[in-house]
Amino acid sequence: MKWFVTLQTKIKGRFFKSNLKEVNLEKGKQLYLTSRFKEAILHLDNAANSEFDSTVYELRASCFQKLDYHYKAIEDFDKVIEFNPLEFSYYYSRAVSKKAVFDFTGQIEDLHNCIHYYKKNKNIEIGLLKTVETDLITAGNHIEKLKKNIGSFQNASYLEIKALLNDCLQQIKKIKPQTNKLRTAVRQIKTKVSTSN
Template identity: 55%
Template sequence: MKWFNNLTLEKIRGKFSKSITAGEESVHFEKGKELYAANQFQEAIIHLDSAINSGSYHEAYKLKANCLQKMDYHYNAIEDFDKAIEENPLDFSSYYSRAVSKKAIFDFTGQIEDLHNAIYYYKKNTILENSILRSFESDLLFAKMSIDGLTKNAAEIAKIPSLEIKSLITDSLHLIKQVKLKNAAVK
């Protein structure tokens, strides 16, 4: 039902709002970036929405999601990261950012899956930075400790991720090691 409401709202907005040209789309996006850099997230979202409404704009979705994330609206941020990933599924940073929001809402399974995808797509880059790999690794280790902590707390027993997720953490950490070795060989 939510999809239907969203679709209806988009059609109504389309009928009653003036059409935005490609030049105006760019202006709204640039203004949104400027406001984001100035930590004026609510105002940035208004401009980013205008850029998005004028046409599918991957970077606008991503930046809007970052604004929402900064304002602790993690569920909404996840929705916009989903749209950014839909537009560009090879962008590792969208997966990583969505993992941050999933961690904030205690969705460890989603967090691990997104971190794994971020690592997978990151390793396809030509320029690899060890600082990014360390971020991936520390997030995975933190998630592993959180999951291990849940197993010790009997009250949280229903939220314990399956062995598949623990296996995915191990696989992701192994993938990081492979990327580090590849990066060391290139240098």
């Protein structure tokens, strides 16, 4: 009979933790949407303590970014990327925080991964590509300014960083014609639909 009571207690504990996590997650989402980031983090911390949920970490990382706690945001995005390494938007979000802490090598590496997984994604976000390209050019300009000291505080050499940067920009050039074809196809479909009505 003791085993039954123990089992019942475990089931209730899991149900309670799961329920509590959902309540904290929902409250955290509501507070995030109303730009009350510090309060949202408190609820998201509680939800994260209940059990792992990538949504909790993703939302909390966004709160940290809004509050300029970029090192904490990077830690949470690390966990989200570990859980789902194929989602390109996570790499972009982490790159934003890496830029804020002047980790230009990390930013370029994340933008490179963003482009890589973006190409494999079926849901193409056309505006993101232009933003990534702008961020890469800005990072390249920063690296040029820091060229003399880059070996002393970065893991990769200047030439490796420049090669990665150039590779990213080349990949974007290859993707652009595909997105232009997609835009043209969408316009043609819309024209056909509007003329048939």
